[in-house]
Amino acid sequence: MPATCKPPLVSITIIKYPKQYIFFALLAMAIHRLPLLVNRGIYFWKLLGCGKGGGFSRQPDWRQWAVLTSGDQIDFSKISHEQLLKKLYGNFIAGWYRFFRCGVSTILLEPVSGHGCWDGKQPFGSLAPGAVPVAPVAVLTRATIRAGKIKRFWEHMDEVSHQLHRVPGLISSLSIGEIPFLKQATFSIWNSSEDMHAFAYGTVRHINVVQKTREEKWYTEELFVRFKVLVEYRSVL
Template identity: 45%
Template sequence: MRTSLIIVKYYPIFAFFGFLSMAIFRIPLFFNKNIQFYKLMGTGKNGTFDKVPDLSQWSILITYDGNLTLKEQFGSFILKWFELFCKKQTIYLLKPIEGHGLWDQKKVFGDLPPSTDYEGEIAVLTRATIRLNKLRYFWQNVAPVASQMATADGFITSYGVGEIPWVKQATFSIWQSKAKMKKFAYRMPQHKAVIKKTRKQDWYSEDMFTRFTIQQKIEK
């Protein structure tokens, strides 16, 4: 199983094409037999869970088997669209290695062990569907903690992505090592407290946590 995440930044004059693409791209992705799963997502402004969308930045996540070219993964129509309207493309080619949880009631990254002995540079995708009656508690507690991630030891970069603003949220982050990522996630008192609240108060109707090795990063 392989995964690709593409993050694109549109020229300001073409920002509307980013919004439009979320509807149009469903057609070629649906008929692309090379991929197993896809998600078209918007992004937040601050690189993590965020109420404020960045309407010039959008993303696509796909899963597939084997070694495919970018054209085989995304299709020539989508890649040409990005070449015409986007000023920046960042593509992460990933291999899922650890994780738990579901996305749309599916194990979209296959059957993964909860942990491995891998300790190198790592990418992490954390996502959740937030219960509507828990939205206020989620944003009160999670947003302040998430904003501290950028200053954590070992942090490299992150993107806030999501299918539905405020309700279906995810963060994709990259860390120098798994140990440094876990130090932020499980040893910071504020973060530990929020994790306990999410479980005790049942904030999510669905959640997922997946770790990846980065096979390649492509920038255009």
């Protein structure tokens, strides 16, 4: 990522395909790599599958997919959702979503604090570990699970994921991932940092799982980032 005093603009777009176009959703995971790869305004990108439910999930949602990018700041004031998609990802990807009549949600974010890496990189810049964003707070938690620890990981994650939906202060959550079972992430939005901390550090099951990840070394790599939510778009293209 280029050296700059400005934080990158982070986007996460969630795409819901009509049921009859699931094949083209899978195809997009291959052919959308090229326009993202040659986009000079993007430093880091990931095409992601989605799971059913909001926490770590082993059940794929074949209709829902996501793209996450970190890149140059753009002026997103006074533009439509489709114009934003063209600015972020280019005409080809934006046109693809329109052609297949996808339901699309895009959230623009500013990284505030965090630690860890993604594929050996710091895609959201050098972040202070303890800074607190203004409400609402978005959180990305991501990990690469050791092959020998997959069974242990999923034995405990189902309970935590089910509990996540019952905690106060959670606005929404999304299960995303690059490789089923191995490279998993959750993206969640909370009413406040206090609500997020109450779940992370005040829930016995979650605390126990975090301790086990350290003691048993479940992950080869992990990332935790808090974001300020800038704006959210929703539309059917």
